[in-house]
Amino acid sequence: MTADDAAPFGVFLVDKPAGPTSHGVLVGIRRQLGRGVKVGHAGTLDPFATGLLIVAVGRASRLLQFLTGHDKTYVARVRLGATSVTGDPEGPVTPTGAPLPSAQAVAAAVAALPAQTEQRVPAFSAVKIDGEALYRRARRGDEVPITTRPIAIRSATLLSADPEGNWFDLEVTCAKGTYIRQVAVDLGEALGCGAYCEALRRTAVAGMRVEDAVPPEDVPGRGAVDIRRALEPMYAYDLDATGFAAIVHGRPVTDPGVGDGQVALVYDGRVAAIAAPDGIGNLKPRVVLV
Numbered sequence: 281m282t283a284d285d286a287a288p289f290g291v292f293l294v295d296k297p298a299g300p301t302s303h304g305v306l307v308g309i310r311r312q313l314g315r316g317v318k319v320g321h322a323g324t325l326d327p328f329a330t331g332l333l334i335v336a337v338g339r340a341s342r343l344l345q346f347l348t349g350h351d352k353t354y355v356a357r358v359r360l361g362a363t364s365v366t367g368d369p370e371g372p373v374t375p376t377g378a379p380l381p382s383a384q385a386v387a388a389a390v391a392a393l394p395a396q397t398e399q400r401v402p403a404f405s406a407v408k409i410d411g412e413a414l415y416r417r418a419r420r421g422d423e424v425p426i427t428t429r430p431i432a433i434r435s436a437t438l439l440s441a442d443p444e445g446n447w448f449d450l451e452v453t454c455a456k457g458t459y460i461r462q463v464a465v466d467l468g469e470a471l472g473c474g475a476y477c478e479a480l481r482r483t484a485v486a487g488m489r490v491e492d493a494v495p496p497e498d499v500p501g502r503g504a505v506d507i508r509r510a511l512e513p514m515y516a517y518d519l520d521a522t523g524f525a526a527i528v529h530g531r532p533v534t535d536p537g538v539g540d541g542q543v544a545l546v547y548d549g550r551v552a553a554i555a556a557p558d559g560i561g562n563l564k565p566r567v568v569l570v
Contacts, residue, residue, distance in 0.1 A: 289338035290504025291347075293493035296325050296333040305333060305496050312500045313337065322347035323485065326461070328368050331482035332490040334510065335499065342567045346542060346554060347510055350486035351434060353453045357479040358464045360446055364476035367402050367461035376474035380445040386438065389470050390450050393436035393463065398428045402462050431458040447478065487512050507551045507569075511544050514554075517563070519547040527553045528570055532562035542566070 296305050302324045310319045320341040322334040331354075336344050360380055364373045381389075432455035441448035452460060461477035468475025483490045487509060494502045508516055515538045523533040524547040533545070535557050543563055545553040552570045555563035 290340050291507055291510045292335045292499050292504050294333045294335045294496050295493035298330050301327050308496050309499050320344045329480040332485055332493055339569050349456050353484040354460050355451050355481045356460050356477050357449050358475050359478040360475050361473050363474040367465045368477050378473040381471040386448055389467050390436050390438045394433045399431045399462055401427045402459050514542050514544050516544040516546050519545050527565045532564040535561050535563045
């Protein structure tokens with residue numbers, strides 16, 4: 281038996297605290313679970329951010345490639361009247377002295393966010409140019425090339441605001457690759473006063489919500505979520521005993537005509553493999569979990 285076979289298995293919903301990196305959270309979980317246990321996560325959160333981190337343990341870590349493309353929902357506090365080099369409280373933060381916008385101007389700027397289809401990539405980001413992460417160049421003080429990337433903001437809602445006009449909270453649901461701290465910076469530029477993301481909390485990933493998450497230190501004693509829930513909206517296909525025996529050995533099963541995308545192959549109520557059509561009438565396993 282290998283260490284991977286003996287390890288805990290499953291997908292866990294973790295409520296990341298502010299302070300540690302996402303990798304640091306994994307290190308702590310791995311330390312609790314034991315040496316040699318595979319632990320990974322889908323969707324990095326910045327150190328200052330909190331909220332839902334999807335963690336895969338043991339053989340379930342093979343599923344991470346299928347868990348990174350979901351839409352995500354965040355609640356952000358945008359601080360007005362100041363800018364931050366990093367777009368977040370890690371700064372340095374510099375007051376602009378510009379007049380603060382009216383409540384009506386803030387509401388209009390937030391309402392316009394879903395129309396945004398491109399975003400400037402933050403200088404302090406892990407996006408690579410010529411093989412090097414931008415944040416490494418920025419920390420050295422080198423010039424960071426300005427680049428943009430396509431984004432999709434599904435919805436943006438103004439939740440609350442400071443009566444003095446110094447901050448407001450908004451909820452954003454967006455596609456993969458959208459930087460919320462850059463959303464805050466863009467809002468500050470649109471409002472003419474400067475802004476940065478003072479606090480950020482990820483509240484949902486697809487149908488998974490932070491209310492169901494546990495602190496990192498509680499992972500060893502808590503049950504994993506149903507993997508089918510984590511894989512939504514991937515189509516699920518129930519195998520019979522013959523089909524299960526085939527995929528255990530990496531052999532394809534007959535394609536029932538479920539579409540062109542990835543398919544979760546389920547046996548006895550549990551996800552046994554992820555497969556894809558091979559173009560000749562079969563579903564070929566890509567990842568086998570049993």
